[in-house]
Amino acid sequence: MFSKLRTTLAALLAVCAIAGAASAETLINGAGATFPYPIYSKWFSEYAKVDKSVKFNYQSIGSGGGIKQITAQTVDFGASDKFLTDAELKAAPGKLIHIPTVMGAVVVTYNVPGVPTGLKLTAEDVSGIYLGQITMWNDARIANDNPGVKLPAKPIIVVHRSDGSGTTAIFTDYLSNVSPDWKAKVGMGASVKWPTGLGGKGNEGVAGQVKSTNYTIGYVELAYAFENKLPFATLKNRDGHFVVPSIKSTSAAAAGAAKHMPADYRISLVNQPGKDAYPIAGFTWLLVYEHQKDAAKGKKIVEFLKWELKHGQKMAAALLYAPLPDSVVKMVQKTVAGIK
Amino acid sequence: MSHEEHIQDSGFAGSFNGDRIFKGITLGFAFSVILVLLLMVAGMAHESLPALRQFGWKFVSGSDWDAVQGNFGALPFIWGSIVSSLLALAVATPLSVGTALFITELAPRKLGGAIASLVELLAAIPSVIYGLWGVLVMAPWLQQTVEPFLMEHFGFLPFFRGAPYGVGMLAAVFIIMIMIIPIVTSITKEVLLAVPLSQKEAAIALGATKWEMIRMAVLPYGRSGILGAVILGLGRAIGETMAVTMVIGNTPQISLSLLAPAYTMPSVIANEFAEASSKLHSAALMEIGLILLVITLIINIAARLLIWGVTRQQSSGGRK
Numbered sequence: 001m002f003s004k005l006r007t008t009l010a011a012l013l014a015v016c017a018i019a020g021a022a023s024a025e026t027l028i029n030g031a032g033a034t035f036p037y038p039i040y041s042k043w044f045s046e047y048a049k050v051d052k053s054v055k056f057n058y059q060s061i062g063s064g065g066g067i068k069q070i071t072a073q074t075v076d077f078g079a080s081d082k083f084l085t086d087a088e089l090k091a092a093p094g095k096l097i098h099i100p101t102v103m104g105a106v107v108v109t110y111n112v113p114g115v116p117t118g119l120k121l122t123a124e125d126v127s128g129i130y131l132g133q134i135t136m137w138n139d140a141r142i143a144n145d146n147p148g149v150k151l152p153a154k155p156i157i158v159v160h161r162s163d164g165s166g167t168t169a170i171f172t173d174y175l176s177n178v179s180p181d182w183k184a185k186v187g188m189g190a191s192v193k194w195p196t197g198l199g200g201k202g203n204e205g206v207a208g209q210v211k212s213t214n215y216t217i218g219y220v221e222l223a224y225a226f227e228n229k230l231p232f233a234t235l236k237n238r239d240g241h242f243v244v245p246s247i248k249s250t251s252a253a254a255a256g257a258a259k260h261m262p263a264d265y266r267i268s269l270v271n272q273p274g275k276d277a278y279p280i281a282g283f284t285w286l287l288v289y290e291h292q293k294d295a296a297k298g299k300k301i302v303e304f305l306k307w308e309l310k311h312g313q314k315m316a317a318a319l320l321y322a323p324l325p326d327s328v329v330k331m332v333q334k335t336v337a338g339i340k
Numbered sequence: 341m342s343h344e345e346h347i348q349d350s351g352f353a354g355s356f357n358g359d360r361i362f363k364g365i366t367l368g369f370a371f372s373v374i375l376v377l378l379l380m381v382a383g384m385a386h387e388s389l390p391a392l393r394q395f396g397w398k399f400v401s402g403s404d405w406d407a408v409q410g411n412f413g414a415l416p417f418i419w420g421s422i423v424s425s426l427l428a429l430a431v432a433t434p435l436s437v438g439t440a441l442f443i444t445e446l447a448p449r450k451l452g453g454a455i456a457s458l459v460e461l462l463a464a465i466p467s468v469i470y471g472l473w474g475v476l477v478m479a480p481w482l483q484q485t486v487e488p489f490l491m492e493h494f495g496f497l498p499f500f501r502g503a504p505y506g507v508g509m510l511a512a513v514f515i516i517m518i519m520i521i522p523i524v525t526s527i528t529k530e531v532l533l534a535v536p537l538s539q540k541e542a543a544i545a546l547g548a549t550k551w552e553m554i555r556m557a558v559l560p561y562g563r564s565g566i567l568g569a570v571i572l573g574l575g576r577a578i579g580e581t582m583a584v585t586m587v588i589g590n591t592p593q594i595s596l597s598l599l600a601p602a603y604t605m606p607s608v609i610a611n612e613f614a615e616a617s618s619k620l621h622s623a624a625l626m627e628i629g630l631i632l633l634v635i636t637l638i639i640n641i642a643a644r645l646l647i648w649g650v651t652r653q654q655s656s657g658g659r660k
Binding site for chain 2: 061065069095155163165166187190197198201205209212
């Protein structure tokens with residue numbers, strides 16, 4: 001029934017397009033991740049001013065849906081916060097390539113009366129808390145990293161996302177990376193079997209729970225934490241420095257990864273080397289077929305991607321996304337040129 | 341079906357062409373509803389085949405839910421749904437029947453009308469608003485006031501043990517209760533209004549007090565209708581998704597404690613379906629949907645039978 005409705009709508013749109021403009025308008029459909037939706041819609045509306053003959057339509061239905069739809073070829077491009085597994089790539093009818101667009105980071109937020117923002121946490125602390133092994137705020141492992149901070153003798157209430165999300169995927173990727181225990185017991189994924197804690201729906205659910213309940217800890221997207229001025233923890237990175245989550249430290253994570261970037265960009269950015277690299281960061285990708293079925297559409301997509309890399313990146317920071325570092329932009333430009 | 345026979349028996353069928361067309365059209369409508377239901381069941385069963393094959397009955401009895409390892413057991417969700425709905429219903433039913441009785445029998449007409457429309461207004465509030473209120477206002481209140489009180493005074497019972505999180509089974513029961521009160525109240529009110537005046541007058545003429553009149557004349561007459569209202573409330577309770585997801589804590593576990601977080605069937609579907617990338621994961625969620633549908637059907641059939649039973653008892657009791 002939906003497809004019927006959609007064709008009717010499409011027909012209506014087509015009629016409008018014919019009535020509105022004499023020249024044929026190329027409509028390019030995409031679907032996928034919700035996390036980059038604000039920046040993508042900004043790009044598409046800006047790009048409409050650059051190239052009036054093309055119209056992008058993006059539905060933020062979630063990474064899982066984006067992967068399904070691009071595999072089924074019901075959309076012209078997909079978008080995902082997690083890269084495809086080898087099995088998923090094989091299931092696609094053609095060669096799918098990953099185009100990293102921007103980066104996001106995950107912030108550890110908390111609510112402990114008397115403890116201001118900037119609580120220092122190591123990877124062992126965070127994984128210990130989420131594994132349910134560190135249960136009190138005044139645990140020696142936390143206290144040792146925070147000399148001078150008076151931590152209460154209260155149980156830690158752990159909050160996590162209940163809905164499947166890319167944020168959870170990045171966060172559990174980090175925990176799997178830093179803790180062999182986590183990797184063996186839980187693993188990484190958009191929804192995992194949490195050893196402890198409460199589930200809140202969406203960033204707002206986790207933030208709401210943390211805000212309204214004392215002695216809680218949770219994790220949210222960087223942009224969400226900044227917009228809502230949530231307190232956040234500074235995390236110890238791989239090089240042993242405590243790093244404040246920011247757009248700059250997120251970009252630094254990608255710069256740290258640039259040296260060993262695989263050609264297909266399927267790389268996780270958590271726990272990357274670099275003095276300033278924030279440890280819980282990740283790419284978000286567009287998924288396009290290397291060989292486009294419709295040459296005209298393919299050409300338009302390539303033109304857009306080139307524009308996005310050159311001009312679009314500058315709009316990222318204002319919307320609290322981390323732009324790609326120059327070294328990565330250069331690599332991606334070459335990849336984009338290979339789309340036919 | 342019986343309607344159909346009735347029309348044919350009456351001898352009108354076929355005498356007017358218009359009647360025949362009208363009959364055909366309405367028959368088509370009636371069957372299209374059934375067809376939609378069957379198609380839905382078939383579609384969901386087809387989509388959940390991978391999970392049905394992999395887990396069999398273990399899916400219903402297992403309590404491990406791990407999307408990373410590909411292990412799925414639905415018992416904590418079934419438990420959460422049934423327990424939260426039944427508890428909410430147990431609290432909401434006396435409240436709703438009491439409210440309806442006050443509106444119809446005891447309150448001055450103007451006050452009763454005002455209360456009735458206020459209660460109906462509650463039904464118009466979207467469930468996400470209830471959820472927001474639940475998570476921002478009710479959960480902190482539960483956490484800071486109600487749950488510490490319960491733990492202190494009733495902590496010897498297994499139902500009130502654990503840490504006060506605010507969100508959890510108790511919060512879900514409260515939210516569902518508030519959401520089903522309007523529906524149960526307004527249907528019960530209509531049922532009570534339908535009680536014939538002669539019945540009530542007869543009771544009063546026998547010297548009954550107001551309470552005796554309600555017990556002897558009003559409640560027995562309305563019994564099947566009230567039961568129907570309660571079942572409708574249960575239907576809403578078990579399917580409620582958004583508000584429950586926001587306050588139940590979303591942890592798949594089976595705990596006797598009302599303070600512990602839990603999880604329901606609609607919640608896990610709403611939470612995980614959009615990002616379920618493996619086939620088995622989406623199949624498992626589909627199967628949960630199927631189980632939910634079956635449970636709802638069972639409830640409805642049971643309700644039908646109960647109401648029939650009650651009505652038959654009543655009519656035979658009346659003849660005595």
